[in-house]
Amino acid sequence: MDRSIQDNPYRPAALELRGWGYRHAYRNHFAVKDLSLSIPAGQRVLLLGASGIGKSTILEGVAGLLGDHAPQSGQDQVEDDEGGVTQGQVLIDGNPAVSSRGRVGLVLQDPDAQAIFQRLGDNVAFGPENMGLPREEIWPRVQRAMAEVGLADLQLTRSTMHLSGGQMQRLALAGALAMQPGLLLLDEPTANLDPVGVDQIVGAVRKVLDRQGSTMILVEHRAGPWMDMIDRVIVLGLGEVEDSTGGSGAATYRKTVIMADGSPQEVFTDPGLDLASLGIWVPEAYRSARDSLPELGGSRVRSGQSDPGRDDHPVLLAAQDLAVGRQGKAVAEHIDLEFRAGQITALVGANGAGKSTLAMTLAGLLEPVAGSVLAQDRLLRGLQGQMPAEPEPIRWTSSQLAARIAYVFQNPEHQFARGTVLDEVKLAPIRTGMSEDRAQARALELLDRFRLRQYAHANPYTLSGGEKRRLTVASALAAAPQMLILDEPTFGQDRNTWVSMAQLIADLRDQGACIILVTHDRELVQALDARLVEMTPPGAQKAVWPVSESDLQARQKTVAARLTVTPMDQRDEPVKPASRSQYIASINPAFRLIGAFLAALPLLISLDPVSATTALILEFLMLGAAGFTPLRVVRSTWPIFLGAPGSALAIILYGKSGGATFWQWGMIHITQRSLDLALATALRILAIGIPAIITVLGIDATDLADAFSQVLHLPDRFVYGGLAGMRLFTVLKDDWSALTASRRSRGLGDENRFKAFMPQAFALLVLSIRRSTTLATAMEARGFGGSTPRTHARVSQIRPRDAGFLLICLAVPAISLTLAALTGSIAFFGN
Numbered sequence: 023m024d025r026s027i028q029d030n031p032y033r034p035a036a037l038e039l040r041g042w043g044y045r046h047a048y049r050n051h052f053a054v055k056d057l058s059l060s061i062p063a064g065q066r067v068l069l070l071g072a073s074g075i076g077k078s079t080i081l082e083g084v085a086g087l088l089g090d091h092a093p094q095s096g097q098d099q100v101e102d103d104e105g106g107v108t109q110g111q112v113l114i115d116g117n118p119a120v121s122s123r124g125r126v127g128l129v130l131q132d133p134d135a136q137a138i139f140q141r142l143g144d145n146v147a148f149g150p151e152n153m154g155l156p157r158e159e160i161w162p163r164v165q166r167a168m169a170e171v172g173l174a175d176l177q178l179t180r181s182t183m184h185l186s187g188g189q190m191q192r193l194a195l196a197g198a199l200a201m202q203p204g205l206l207l208l209d210e211p212t213a214n215l216d217p218v219g220v221d222q223i224v225g226a227v228r229k230v231l232d233r234q235g236s237t238m239i240l241v242e243h244r245a246g247p248w249m250d251m252i253d254r255v256i257v258l259g260l261g262e263v264e265d266s267t268g269g270s271g272a273a274t275y276r277k278t279v280i281m282a283d284g285s286p287q288e289v290f291t292d293p294g295l296d297l298a299s300l301g302i303w304v305p306e307a308y309r310s311a312r313d314s315l316p317e318l319g320g321s322r323v324r325s326g327q328s329d330p331g332r333d334d335h336p337v338l339l340a341a342q343d344l345a346v347g348r349q350g351k352a353v354a355e356h357i358d359l360e361f362r363a364g365q366i367t368a369l370v371g372a373n374g375a376g377k378s379t380l381a382m383t384l385a386g387l388l389e390p391v392a393g394s395v396l397a398q399d400r401l402l403r404g405l406q407g408q409m410p411a412e413p414e415p416i417r418w419t420s421s422q423l424a425a426r427i428a429y430v431f432q433n434p435e436h437q438f439a440r441g442t443v444l445d446e447v448k449l450a451p452i453r454t455g456m457s458e459d460r461a462q463a464r465a466l467e468l469l470d471r472f473r474l475r476q477y478a479h480a481n482p483y484t485l486s487g488g489e490k491r492r493l494t495v496a497s498a499l500a501a502a503p504q505m506l507i508l509d510e511p512t513f514g515q516d517r518n519t520w521v522s523m524a525q526l527i528a529d530l531r532d533q534g535a536c537i538i539l540v541t542h543d544r545e546l547v548q549a550l551d552a553r554l555v556e557m558t559p560p561g562a563q564k565a566v567w568p569v570s571e572s573d574l575q576a577r578q579k580t581v582a583a584r585l586t587v588t589p590m591d592q593r594d595e596p597v598k599p600a601s602r603s604q605y606i607a608s609i610n611p612a613f614r615l616i617g618a619f620l621a622a623l624p625l626l627i628s629l630d631p632v633s634a635t636t637a638l639i640l641e642f643l644m645l646g647a648a649g650f651t652p653l654r655v656v657r658s659t660w661p662i663f664l665g666a667p668g669s670a671l672a673i674i675l676y677g678k679s680g681g682a683t684f685w686q687w688g689m690i691h692i693t694q695r696s697l698d699l700a701l702a703t704a705l706r707i708l709a710i711g712i713p714a715i716i717t718v719l720g721i722d723a724t725d726l727a728d729a730f731s732q733v734l735h736l737p738d739r740f741v742y743g744g745l746a747g748m749r750l751f752t753v754l755k756d757d758w759s760a761l762t763a764s765r766r767s768r769g770l771g772d773e774n775r776f777k778a779f780m781p782q783a784f785a786l787l788v789l790s791i792r793r794s795t796t797l798a799t800a801m802e803a804r805g806f807g808g809s810t811p812r813t814h815a816r817v818s819q820i821r822p823r824d825a826g827f828l829l830i831c832l833a834v835p836a837i838s839l840t841l842a843a844l845t846g847s848i849a850f851f852g853n
Contacts, residue, residue, distance in 0.1 A: 034063035034237045035125050035204030037084060040111045043278070044079055044088050047105030053079040055109070056277040059256070063115075063204070066231065066238045068245050068286070071258035072301030073488040073516045076278060077241045078131075081207045083112050084239070085128040086119035087802050114205065124153045124810070127203030128803035131210040131514070133190035134753055135796040136197065138746045138804075139724050142168070142185075143178030145193060147815040149201040152805035160815040167200040171226040179597050183752065188219030188373040195223060197804060199230050205237045206230075212242065213514050216372045216542050220247055227251070243516055246305040255289040257282040259300055301516035316521060318528040318549055335362040338401040338505055338536045339384060339415075339427075344393035346376060346383045352391040353379060354557060354587045361536050363400070363504065366527065367582065368539045368547045371557030375587050377540045378432070378509055380557070384538065385429040385507050386415025387763040401426055401504055420771030425454040428498035429767040432509040432540075434490035435483065435789060436760040439768055439781065443469065443485070443493060444478040450501035453769025461500075468496040471526075483788060488519045495526070501769070506530060509540040524549055553582045560586050601720045602658070603648040605823075611721045612729035613824040617831035621713035624835035625706060630849045631698070633835075633842035634705030640834045641712050655712060658719060662711035670704035702849070709838075713831065723748050725818070732818040739807060746797055750790070757789050758782075 043055035054076035061067055071077055082088050089108035093100045099109045114122035127149070130136055139145050146164040155163075168174055171192040185193065191211060198206065208227070212220040224247045231238060231251060240248055261279040281300060282289045289295070290308035297304055297313070304313040337360045344357040353376035361367060361384075369377040382388040384395055396413045403409060404426050410418045415427060428450070431437055440446045447465035452458065469475045472492040477485060482493055491511070498506060511527070512520050524546055531537055531550070539552060547554065601607040606614065625637060645655055656663055674696050685692045727745040730736045761782050765771055770778065801807070842848040 033204055034235050035114050035122075036063040036116075037061040037205060037237065037239075038111075038113045038116075039080075039084075040113070042083060042110035042112050043108070044083055045107040046079075052107075052109075054083070054278045057110075057280075059280070061237060061239070061254075063237055064235050066251055066253045067240065068248065068252045068255045069239055069241050069258065070245070070255065070300075070302050071516075073514070073519055074486040075258050075260070077258065078209050081128060081209050081239065081241060082799065083108075084114075084119055084205070085126045085207055085803050086112070086114075086121070086123050087128075087799055089120065121809075123802070123805045123808045124149075124201060125203060126205045126207060126803075127198030127201050128207045128800075129191075129195050129198050129209065129211050130796070130800060130803075131213055132796065133194050133214075135793065136194040136800040137182045137190060138742075138797070138801060140181050140183070140722070141178065141724060142173070142176060142180045142182060142193060144724050144815070145182065146196045146200050148801075148806070149197055149804035151813050151815055152808060152810065153201060154810040154813050157813060157815060157817070160813070163200045163202070164196075164815070167196040170199060170229055171196045172222045177597075188215050188222065191215060191219065192222060192226065194800075195226060199226075201804065202234060203236060205239070208238065208240045208242070210242055210514060211240075212244075212247070214373075214510070214542075217544075219373055224248055243303055243514070245303070246307070249286055249305050249307060252286055255282065255284065255286050256280060257289060257295075257297070257300060257302060298517060301518040303517045303520075315524075315545070315549060318525055335364045336400050337362050337398045340396050340398060341384065342394050342396060344383070344395060345391040346380045346388070347391045348379060348388070350391060352588070354585045355392065357393070357583075357585055359555065359583055361505070361538065363534050363536050364531055366531050366537045366539065366550050366552040367555055368541055368550075368552040369555050369557065370541065370547070371587070372559075375557040375559075377557055380585075381507050381509060381538060381540050382429070382763065384415075385427050385505075385767065386418060386423050387429060387767060389416055397426070404504070420766045421454050421769045423771075424450050424501050424503070424767060424769035426503055427505040427507065427767075428501065428503040429764075430494050430498050430506070430508045430511065431760060431764055432513065433760070434494045435785075435792070436757070437494045437497065437764045437768065438482045438785065439765060439770060441481060442479050443474060443482055446482050446493060447497050447500050450497060450769050454501045456501075464500055468500055472496045473522075483792075488515055491515070492519070492523070495523070497768070499530075504534075505536045505538070507538045507540075510542070511539065512541070512543045512546050520546075555582050556584045557587050558584060559588070598722075599720060600722060600725070601716075602654065603645075603650060605648045606717060607720070608823065609827045610729055610733060610818060610820055610824045611726040612733045612818070613820070613827055614717050614721060615726070617827050618714045618717040620828060621717070621831040621834050622710040624832075624839060625710050628839060628842055628848045628850060629699070629702050629706060630842050630847045631702045631705055632845055632847040633838040634702060634709045636838040636841050637709035637834050638705060638712070640837060641709065644830060644834070645712075645716060650716065655716065659712050659715045662707055662715070666704040666707040666711075669707060670700040673700040673703050713834065717831070725816070728814055728816050729818040731812075732814055733820060738812050742801075742806065746801060747794070750793060750797060753793060754786060754790055757793075758786055761785055761789075 037060070039057050039059040042057050043052045045052040057080070069077055069080070079088070089100070089102045089106060093109060093111075099107050101107050112119040114125055119126070137145055138148055143164055146167055147160050150160045150163055164178070165174070168176070173189065173192055173196060176189075182190065182193065191214070195211065206227070212223050215223065227238070228251050230236065240252070242248060245252070257280070259279050259281040261277055282292065282295050286305075286308065290297070290304050339361045341357045341359045345352040345355040346357070347353045357380070369380060371377050379388065383390055386395070394414055395416070397410070397415055402413060404422075410422045412418065415423060418426075438446060440449055444465055447468055448461045451461035451464055456464070466475065466478070469478055472495070474489060474493060474496065477489065482490065485493060491513070495508070495511065508527070511523055515523060527537055527539075528550060539546070541547065599607055600611075609617070625633065642652060642655065646652070650658075674692055682694045683692070684694075684697075723745055727741045730741045731738055765778065765782060839848065
């Protein structure tokens with residue numbers, strides 16, 4: 023081994039699995055069972071196998087994230103606190119994996135699940151902090167890791183909300199690289215990236231492996247771009263083993279077996295190994311005739327049938343001077359496109375270009391920013407149901423939409439609306455007017471076609487990723503729509519499921535359906551002879567994906583349009599101030615929160631106009647000295663200026679009576695006492711609310727968490743777990759919007775809001791639980807919750823001005839209550 027690697031204190035790690043297996047909680051079968059494997063330090067391994075074989079489970083086990091401890095001597099299996107069952111051992115350099123966090127870096131497939139904090143730099147620093155590194159070492163590591171993945175020109179304070187999907191995945195990789203792991207685990211890190219993003223991720227990993235010499239295990243269906251750095255290929259499969267230990271008679275169980283193990287040349291050129299039957303994609307450099315994809319039956323180009331772009335294929339949908347975007351901000355404008363029956367159109371472009379936004383607008387799920395999407399006569403008539411009165415799909419009822427245009431979302435779980443697989447497929451036909459018997463027959467037919475019949479009464483959430491994808495397509499087809507829009511239909515598919523999906527799309531096209539694909543899958547586009555709609559930023563010189571010179575002429579014929587989109591990468595983002603007041607912004611976040619309580623809580627002692635008026639005058643004077651004008655105070659705290667008069671009015675009409683009576687009618691009794699009480703209440707609400715809002719407004723959640731941990735010494739699990747949960751809320755907001763759009767596309771959008779709310783809220787609850795689980799996995803993969811004392815990359819400082827701030831906040835109620843007591847107007851709350 024190279025001496026520079028030997029001298030590296032973060033040396034490559036050796037891995038050994040000894041009869042290891044894991045059964046997830048509440049599952050009947052082991053995801054992985056009886057797997058034995060040894061990987062020496064510094065080796066770079068590609069782990070292959072069909073979807074559902076357990077590759078992700080293996081990576082999580084190696085990262086020490088499954089099981090609390092391994093079985094002890096004399097134990098075959100051990101159950102963990104969450105109900106999962108572990109067998110065998112996973113050893114990193116001879117030590118149990120659960121005690122080796124920090125030696126292992128894991129990058130998951132979903133980049134959103136790995137963004138723990140709002141700011142880029144904080145996400146990358148999280149792993150080194152959990153490893154207990156000195157503060158002076160953390161930021162140099164962060165900057166080097168971000169440079170290695172191509173994010174060096176982004177500010178450390180930039181929000182993760184403003185990153186494209188490719189940038190998010192590079193950020194996740196930077197977070198793992200900053201730990202300088204001896205073993206790097208990559209779980210399909212490029213599955214959802216455009217070709218440029220793939221090149222960036224592969225290049226970043228190559229650079230780090232060349233410098234550090236880390237051991238690597240890669241799980242990736244399409245491994246072509248990685249092959250020049252792969253030393254060893256391991257192919258997994260399933261085998262049956264006879265077990266006679268269970269009493270009378272022998273039983274069989276499935277175990278994970280190694281079907282092939284060797285160099286890329288040995289594995290991919292082995293004539294006795296049928297990789298296609300195992301669902302394995304053979305990299306292009308090693309492909310032979312037997313590895314080529316099968317002919318897609320009915321292809322118009324191959325069979326010599328008529329060109330689907332000809333005029334004898336009617337237009338179903340047309341975009342006229344269309345502008346698409348979200349929240350009224352266009353990402354692409356002046357779009358003029360026609361979509362015909364029997365035609366496949368692929369929307370292609372870089373991550374974040376707006377492909378899904380355009381697709382959802384065409385599907386009637388997003389309002390156009392400008393221009394229009396118009397259904398033509400054949401699509402308007404439809405096959406069943408009431409004909410829409412308007413030609414724009416966005417104006418249709420949910421049932422009318424579901425009968426004509428089906429949309430398959432990228433995340434299958436956004437679409438689930440029923441408790442069983444069968445009911446999921448029956449939903450759209452029933453909502454569009456089909457009888458129960460016909461819907462049942464239609465659903466069973468589709469389940470047979472998609473090889474899901476055995477799961478008819480299973481919950482959709484329990485299916486594997488590939489099965490969920492097939493279920494969403496089956497559910498979309500159940501109402502026999504004339505248009506089908508698929509967002510990344512081959513995402514994460516192995517070779518066999520990919521072929522099945524591609525064949526299905528070809529068959530639907532040949533039956534006259536109009537299909538729109540949102541995809542980065544070049545092979546899918548080529549296999550289906552799809553026409554292209556390219557979405558590129560202004561001035562882009564490179565194509566969406568490279569083509570060979572021989573393909574150039576064919577490519578020019580298939581490009582239907584090139585749409586210019588707004589630039590996705592804005593490199594400069596102003597740092598959001600912690601307060602409009604420089605003085606308040608300079609106060610430690612924990613002291614700002616404590617000061618808000620000190621300024622507000624003592625005022626609850628009395629309910630009188632004198633103390634409240636005094637407090638308000640002092641607050642406006644002090645806030646003015648801090649840089650707040652009276653107008654800015656009102657604009658920053660406007661909710662309490664609405665709430666205070668409302669509360670006062672209620673007390674005037676229904677408060678305690680006493681003194682002179684001004685008006686009485688039924689239960690309404692306006693007296694001098696009710697007026698005095700109403701005035702005191704309104705002033706008190708303002709006096710309490712203004713400092714509470716102004717002092718807390720603008721605090722960065724990460725800074726507050728650092729202050730809670732370093733200043734108040736609250737437990738890190740509570741503080742940073744809560745902080746990660748706060749970021750999760752922003753993701754769930756997007757989930758809610760996607761669920762709303764999905765229910766409309768499924769024919770459920772016409773229900774009254776109360777009836778529709780509970781099922782949608784339940785779906786969001788399921789998503790939140792699943793996202794929380796993934797987020798917890800990502801945090802643990804960065805060493806969170808380990809035994810090493812945690813350090814902090816950012817110092818939460820306490821300065822004399824912080825103590826002075828608390829005294830100022832306490833002075834407001836102290837002066838106000840003292841003055842009320844001296845004037846004899848103090849009235850203790852409740853009297």
